[in-house]
Amino acid sequence: MEESEKQVSVSRVPLNAGLGADAGKSVVRRNLMHERGYAPYCGDVKCWGMMPRTKWDGEQFKCPCCGWRSQFPDDFIAEYKAKWHQAPN
Numbered sequence: 001m002e003e004s005e006k007q008v009s010v011s012r013v014p015l016n017a018g019l020g021a022d023a024g025k026s027v028v029r030r031n032l033m034h035e036r037g038y039a040p041y042c043g044d045v046k047c048w049g050m051m052p053r054t055k056w057d058g059e060q061f062k063c064p065c066c067g068w069r070s071q072f073p074d075d076f077i078a079e080y081k082a083k084w085h086q087a088p089n
Contacts, residue, residue, distance in 0.1 A: 029072075032080055044068035056085075 031038045039053040042063035049065025059077065061070040072080070 033083060036084065040070065042068050
């Protein structure tokens with residue numbers, strides 16, 4: 001097998017191979033669900049804070065510098081809150 005053929009066969013492996021239930025989820029969503037305290041970077045390319053980590057505001061993630069706010073769908077936020085932000089008993 002030539003070197004170029006090896007590269008082609010490697011490039012055909014799906015990026016989400018071996019992720020099981022997490023297949024198809026973005027890296028950010030996987031991190032949010034598996035790393036306690038994880039916060040995504042600001043999503044505003046014009047943020048003067050040079051893409052700082054956001055802060056959880058109870059409903060979404062908000063940039064402390066420019067005010068940008070994430071827009072994760074309600075079903076994902078419900079899953080996230082159930083895992084990390086349960087009300088105390």
